[in-house]
Amino acid sequence: xxMPVSADAHLYQYAIIRGDLQMPPGKxxxxxxxxxxxxxxxxxxxxxxxxxxxxxxxxxGSKVTLKCKNVTQLLKAYQQLLDxxxxxxxxxxxxxxxxxxxxxxxIITAVGIGPCTKDQVKHITKKFQCV
Numbered sequence: 001x002x003m004p005v006s007a008d009a010h011l012y013q014y015a016i017i018r019g020d021l022q023m024p025p026g027k028x029x030x031x032x033x034x035x036x037x038x039x040x041x042x043x044x045x046x047x048x049x050x051x052x053x054x055x056x057x058x059x060x061g062s063k064v065t066l067k068c069k070n071v072t073q074l075l076k077a078y079q080q081l082l083d084x085x086x087x088x089x090x091x092x093x094x095x096x097x098x099x100x101x102x103x104x105x106x107i108i109t110a111v112g113i114g115p116c117t118k119d120q121v122k123h124i125t126k127k128f129q130c131v
Contacts, residue, residue: 011054011061013039014113014121016128018074019067021101021109028131031091032065035112038089043115046087054115061115066128071108077124078111086120088113 015035017028044051054061068074081088091110096102113121 009117011050011059011115012118012121013054013061013063013115014125015063015065016074016077016111016113016125017065017067017131018071018109020070021107023101023109024098027098027102028065031093031109032131034091035089035110036063037112038091039087039112039114042089042112043087050115064125065131066125067131068128073127074108074111077128080124081111081113081121086113086116 013036015032017023017031017035023031040051040054053059068077078088078090089112090108091112092106093102093109094106095104097104101107113125
């Protein structure tokens with residue numbers, strides 16, 4: 001039987017979703033999915049070992065969906081993640097119509113983060129609420 005991973009070494013992926021877009025559950029789930037996938041792909045390019053640890057069934061990895069107030073908050077978090085070289089991805093929805101916010105034009109919806117430890121990003125994520 002595998003030993004559990006210590007809490008400080010447990011790996012997470014985060015999706016930060018814009019709360020001001022008031023997405024219905026299906027749209028929110030899709031945008032979160034894009035955030036998780038795109039950040040995992042970015043991480044695979046720069047740190048495949050961490051992705052392997054995150055995907056290891058004996059160690060497990062967790063996903064957390066958070067929401068921010070608006071695009072300004074989202075872009076501030078994204079820039080901070082880039083500055084700190086934490087794997088992340090900016091999600092831009094386009095070609096989908098779901099009025100009033102989704103008109104088919106490009107619109108920033110989310111940021112994906114990780115995999116990373118909670119300690120690596122809590123100074124960024126602590127201001128956001130779980131969905």
